[in-house]
Amino acid sequence: MILRRAVLSPISLRSEGSSTDPLPNISEPYSRTDVTIITVLTDFGLKDPYAGVMKGAILSINPKARIVDITHEIEPQDILEASFVIDESYPSFPKGSIHLCVVDPTVGSTRRALVLHRGGHFFVGPDNGLFSSFLDDTAEVREITNTRFMLPHVSHTFHGRDVFAPVSAYLSLGARLSDLGPLVSDPVRLQDRMPxxxxxxxxxxxxxxxxxxxxxxxxxxxxxxxxxxxxxxxxxxxxxxxxxxxxxxxxxxxxxxxxxxxxxxxxxxxxxxxxxxxxxxxxxxxxxxx
The missing domain is CATH 2.40.30.90 (Bacterial fluorinating enzyme like)
Known part of the structure; x- marks a missing residue:
């Protein structure tokens, strides 16, 4: 035992299919020329190609995107850990940055896909409590339903590549949140997250x-x-x-x-x-x- 004494100073997604619509025409007023930073946080690890493939999906849409890895070493399926890591990390980036977060145990289920904007930052990922700390009255939260902003074929198991990465790329080009889908009033919040x-x-x-x-x-x-x-x-x-x-x-x-x-x-x-x-x-x- 160590003892010392002191005083403390004063998102519903389609699971499969393709869109017959053409890809979004990213042009004025979409074009974004100021900030194109996309941060990436996942539980994919580095052994498999998942993280790299997801970044490839971004670069295929916006070759000029500046991608920054936060970490790919979140413990598998640990949404709580991921929520604290993104909360700790995002303030180090300039406003306008897009934070792509994929820790998604229920991928392919009826869970929603979300995009939200708060304090000048954009967050993209599953609606599973990952963004709990950002869900205040100032946040604009939307479900991603517009398939024109997804890859043509959406798998049941890799929405990071097929949904979240493309949406992040289009955001970096200036896509409007309102074009991605409807407002969400009941995003999932982690219970007992705080003391x-x-x-x-x-x-x-x-x-x-x-x-x-x-x-x-x-x-x-x-x-x-x-x-x-x-x-x-x-x-x-x-x-x-x-x-x-x-x-x-x-x-x-x-x-x-x-x-x-x-x-x-x-x-x-x-x-x-x-x-x-x-x-x-x-x-x-x-x-x-x-």
Missing amino acids: RITGGRLEGRIVRFDRFGNAISNISIRDLEGFVKTGSFLITLGQTQFASLNKTYCEEPHTCLIGSSGYLEFGSFLGNFRDQTGTRKGDPVTVRLT
């Missing part, structure tokens, strides 16, 4: 691990400061407790700090916190006042 205060405690959980084995929670610095305000506190993860926040990973054998993403995380100096402590995704993290 909650109950019984005088702030309760969160571990949502992902980075390459170094650091355990990253869903408790943000804003959550922590709002709960603690001023005074002393105790943070508990498994059998390890912390009564202060570190600033760097090298201050203690085990550290608790606010990482670069703005969330509470746990690490080990020159080690792997996950392996050393047996911490797993979903493990509870609690903060109580002392």
Whole structure:
């Protein structure tokens, strides 16, 4: 046990078929000449050709698109992890950027395909809670139904290539959201994504691990400061407790700090916190006042 005491400072998609309509005529007023950045986030990994093929679909429509890989190493089917990674990543890109996110366990089912615009950024992907953090009153959310913006043949198993990549490419050329499909008023939201205060405690959980084995929670610095305000506190993860926040990973054998993403995380100096402590995704993290 490590214990220190301190004070915290003040989308319904067709599954198969082809369109007899010609491809959209991307011309004025569609043409976009300012920003053509398309970021890509998936759980495809790098062993298979899926990520590359999806980028090929983009470049076949817009050869000038600037494609940036966020990651293809999201844990398979882990929508929650993906939602936090895109939330952490998108602010680093200029307004007008298009964020293509494909973690899609129910591909080919009746789940909707979405495009949304919020804060100057565009997001394209499945309606499964992936974009939960962007679903406020300022977001314009639409279901992608216009097959003219898809590949001619849409498979049951690869909407990333056949739907989401082409839509992203056409957006980069200036396609209007209103041309893609109707407004959506009930997008899927992940339940219990954020921490909650109950019984005088702030309760969160571990949502992902980075390459170094650091355990990253869903408790943000804003959550922590709002709960603690001023005074002393105790943070508990498994059998390890912390009564202060570190600033760097090298201050203690085990550290608790606010990482670069703005969330509470746990690490080990020159080690792997996950392996050393047996911490797993979903493990509870609690903060109580002392």
